[in-house]
Amino acid sequence: MIDITSNSNQQIKDWKKLHTRKERKKTSTYLVEGFHLVEEALNYKKDAIQKVIVREDILTNDAYLTMNIDAKKVITVSEQVAAELSETETNQGIFAVVAIDKIDFPETVNGPFLLLDAVQDPGNVGTMIRTADAAGFQGVILGKGTVDLYNSKTLRSAQGSHFHIEVYEGDLSEFISRLKDQDVKIYGTALNEDAESYKNINEDKTFALMVGNEGSGISNDMMALVDQNIYIPMKGQSESLNVAIAASIIMFHLN
Amino acid sequence: MIDITSNSNQQIKDWKKLHTRKERKKTSTYLVEGFHLVEEALNYKKDAIQKVIVREDILTNDAYLTMNIDAKKVITVSEQVAAELSETETNQGIFAVVAIDKIDFPETVNGPFLLLDAVQDPGNVGTMIRTADAAGFQGVILGKGTVDLYNSKTLRSAQGSHFHIEVYEGDLSEFISRLKDQDVKIYGTALNEDAESYKNINEDKTFALMVGNEGSGISNDMMALVDQNIYIPMKGQSESLNVAIAASIIMFHLN
Numbered sequence: 001m002i003d004i005t006s007n008s009n010q011q012i013k014d015w016k017k018l019h020t021r022k023e024r025k026k027t028s029t030y031l032v033e034g035f036h037l038v039e040e041a042l043n044y045k046k047d048a049i050q051k052v053i054v055r056e057d058i059l060t061n062d063a064y065l066t067m068n069i070d071a072k073k074v075i076t077v078s079e080q081v082a083a084e085l086s087e088t089e090t091n092q093g094i095f096a097v098v099a100i101d102k103i104d105f106p107e108t109v110n111g112p113f114l115l116l117d118a119v120q121d122p123g124n125v126g127t128m129i130r131t132a133d134a135a136g137f138q139g140v141i142l143g144k145g146t147v148d149l150y151n152s153k154t155l156r157s158a159q160g161s162h163f164h165i166e167v168y169e170g171d172l173s174e175f176i177s178r179l180k181d182q183d184v185k186i187y188g189t190a191l192n193e194d195a196e197s198y199k200n201i202n203e204d205k206t207f208a209l210m211v212g213n214e215g216s217g218i219s220n221d222m223m224a225l226v227d228q229n230i231y232i233p234m235k236g237q238s239e240s241l242n243v244a245i246a247a248s249i250i251m252f253h254l255n
Numbered sequence: 256m257i258d259i260t261s262n263s264n265q266q267i268k269d270w271k272k273l274h275t276r277k278e279r280k281k282t283s284t285y286l287v288e289g290f291h292l293v294e295e296a297l298n299y300k301k302d303a304i305q306k307v308i309v310r311e312d313i314l315t316n317d318a319y320l321t322m323n324i325d326a327k328k329v330i331t332v333s334e335q336v337a338a339e340l341s342e343t344e345t346n347q348g349i350f351a352v353v354a355i356d357k358i359d360f361p362e363t364v365n366g367p368f369l370l371l372d373a374v375q376d377p378g379n380v381g382t383m384i385r386t387a388d389a390a391g392f393q394g395v396i397l398g399k400g401t402v403d404l405y406n407s408k409t410l411r412s413a414q415g416s417h418f419h420i421e422v423y424e425g426d427l428s429e430f431i432s433r434l435k436d437q438d439v440k441i442y443g444t445a446l447n448e449d450a451e452s453y454k455n456i457n458e459d460k461t462f463a464l465m466v467g468n469e470g471s472g473i474s475n476d477m478m479a480l481v482d483q484n485i486y487i488p489m490k491g492q493s494e495s496l497n498v499a500i501a502a503s504i505i506m507f508h509l510n
Binding site for chain 2: 044123127130131132133134135136137157159161164165232234235236237238239240241242244245248249252253255
């Protein structure tokens with residue numbers, strides 16, 4: 001027997017609302033979709049998983065059967081309901097409702113941080129979280145005006161890396177003052193007369209790298225908090241790099 | 256007086272068809288949209304521009320007036336027609352119909368090439384063309400199964416870089432044999448036992464870097480043509496990098 005077969009079921013309506021930032025704030029939960037993200041949640045934040053929503057045909061699927069999910073948390077749904085919940089065209093038939101982690105900023109910083117000032121594209125933000133993870137960064141801080149971590153497109157691009165590294169959201173200036181209290185140098189990515197080529201920068205393990213909005217770069221308020229700007233020398237006729245590309249080249253060079 | 260005010264105008268129907276690969280092949284033309292791309296076309300491929308389509312309210316716009324467009328090529332359209340032609344939610348009111356460049360592969364290779372084997376996401380392909388331009392690459396070759404260069408999303412992500420560097424489409428194995436005839440080494444990006452960290456590779460100015468499909472990587476057929484595989488050592492718990500990120504890190508390191 002399938003638990004929920006109707007899109008008008010109140011529980012489905014509530015979960016569907018998790019696609020909005022407002023509802024995620026209100027309930028302190030978010031929705032992940034697809035085998036990879038549900039598996040990553042199981043591996044890294046098992047206790048935070050409140051429900052696993054499974055499309056009926058998936059129950060006999062090998063990938064599902066090997067997943068070690070607490071049966072008490074499973075809710076089965078019809079194909080129609082899965083399509084209603086999904087933000088993708090062809091859904092994989094598996095979702096999880098996960099509690100939002102409230103983590104405190106660490107008393108001792110022991111790795112590099114990436115700071116995002118008003119980065120608006122969820123694909124860029126997710127990709128930078130994924131790359132910061134691969135580059136061994138301690139965390140990523142999403143400043144004001146930056147797209148929400150729990151946006152489904154951000155989560156999809158991050159590929160589960162938000163389960164591996166610390167991701168904070170809030171006023172960058174507050175985080176920067178805590179980083180500076182621990183003598184962490186703040187690098188910006190603006191091409192001004194004092195900017196250094198990234199190739200000339202050698203860093204130890206604690207530093208912070210700030211990148212800005214896709215169109216306008218780092219805001220003046222945040223620029224005032226930067227200790228040193230770095231740039232990527234370009235050879236062709238291209239005027240700029242995509243923000244996630246630029247951040248990735250510098251993250252892998254510095255770390 | 257506005258030239259075209261109706262979506263059922265045959266010319267508009269024909270231009271709208273340029274959103275399909277089939278029509279682009281048939282007519283050997285494609286459509287670019289937005290101020291930046293039209294400006295890049297004017298700067299780099301002026302003769303290839305067949306028409307510039309302008310929304311009526313743009314005619315008095317400063318950005319438009321400074322653009323130095325041949326008046327004989329301008330067709331003005333209504334707001335409704337511009338919305339019909341556009342692939343974006345809020346269009347900038349300017350488009351150009353551009354002839355597809357038929358370029359021959361160079362007799363003498365004098366810079367690095369990026370080879371894409373079945374890369375499917377237009378954002379990834381466009382971003383790699385943009386980054387190859389910034390990294391000073393001579394060209395990018397889009398192998399079979401790779402998304403079309405003239406897809407509107409590819410063009411948007413490439414930001415006009417396809418006007419700056421050579422972009423070829425076709426069978427990678429044919430291009431590779433021409434590269435090998437000139438002693439150009441082919442690097443792949445697969446993690447096998449002979450793979451070297453990209454940090455240990457120092458290249459001269461002619462080499463080729465191949466990246467593969469987002470899900471399955473480089474195909475077996477293409478892998479057989481690779482001289483040396485390279486990989487990016489990762490520190491965190493992330494299992495992989497986005498293909499455009501990985502390509503960019505290596506392109507900027509090697510060149």
